[in-house]
Amino acid sequence: MTPAGTTRGPGRPLEATVSTVLKVGTYAGIALVAVGVVLMVVDGRSPLDVAPSLDLGRLPADMAALHPSGFLWLGVLLVLTTPPARVLAALIGYLRGREREMAIVALLILVVIALGVFAGTTGS
């Protein structure tokens, strides 16, 4: 029996999966950001310094060279992509559970996020 005030239906395993995706993504992201901040302190960099812009191709080299920006950018990227990842996890769960309406909702959310990426890369 579902407790009063909570979600009805056999959704608990899906909620556990979504929660796990959130935990892993967020804590991994914050750990990378923390490493970046430690490297900032070691390097004597200020938050007001001009940071290198995001360049995905340069990230591995920056991280290998222990540049703070490499860890900070990867951490920020992980934090920002964790919510879409949990929507994807929910989409897979709804498809498996044959919940067509909720699967469509999850898919539409991903479409809106993709439109945001498109909007961010154009017209700037």
Next chain:
Amino acid sequence: MEIGLLLIAGGVATGLFGSLLGLGGGVLLVPLLTLGFDLPVREAVGVSLVCVIITSAASATVFLDRGVANLRLGMVLELFTAIGALIGGTIAFLLDERFLAGLFSLLLLYTAVTMLRPRGTDAATEPEAPEADLADAPAQTSRTRLGDAMSGASYRLRNPIPGAFGGVGGGVMSALLGIGGGLVMVPVMHVVMRVPLRVATATSNFMIGVTASTSALVYLLKGGIDPYATGPAAIGVFVGAAMGSRMAHRVDVGMLRLLFAAVLTYTAFLMARRALGVQ
């Protein structure tokens, strides 16, 4: 380096007090970055969006594990908050910084007023909406299969269309001001959609991630997020929010609310000066 440590300390303070007072981190962080560290408002909003995703995700997992957050309702509503965030994230780069500062000033004033209200009439603290009200559910009540799926075991969802419009509004506000959107979404769910308060609060918290990440990705790709400013602020807010959630049940926040209402009012005045170009 000293500025970095100051920013971490400022982040800890905003995370701590935001958590104790039930405010999203953005309401306190954006003025701190703008007025304290002289960051442009838009850049402060970008930093704040990353921070609210981190803090909301940490508590959302707890709400999900405890079964308080309504996953289906949250996902349907976050479709609309994400649409709002997409609109807000796009127009944020077309608006003048001074307009954003003015808008934030109004948000601060509104937040200060809500903190001064007696707790019983505050949307975030008022008694729970009537539950198990299936009998008096008229045409406004959701009767679709999706509506049933979004309803809880002891409550039935009402007014889904106004709720969806509220979601778009909450998403626009979140994207323009770098806040989680709970100030809009908790009243929308609780008052308009008749969702019990604790479910509305938990579900709103769960939704913040998708709402904020939609606009934060726009900010990121348009160069509106600075990793050097984001890193120390995010670590500080994360630590402060964790401390606040552990201290919340041991601290009497009555005086703290009064004090912060005054601080927010003064900060609103400073943001208004910035909006008017007065140094």
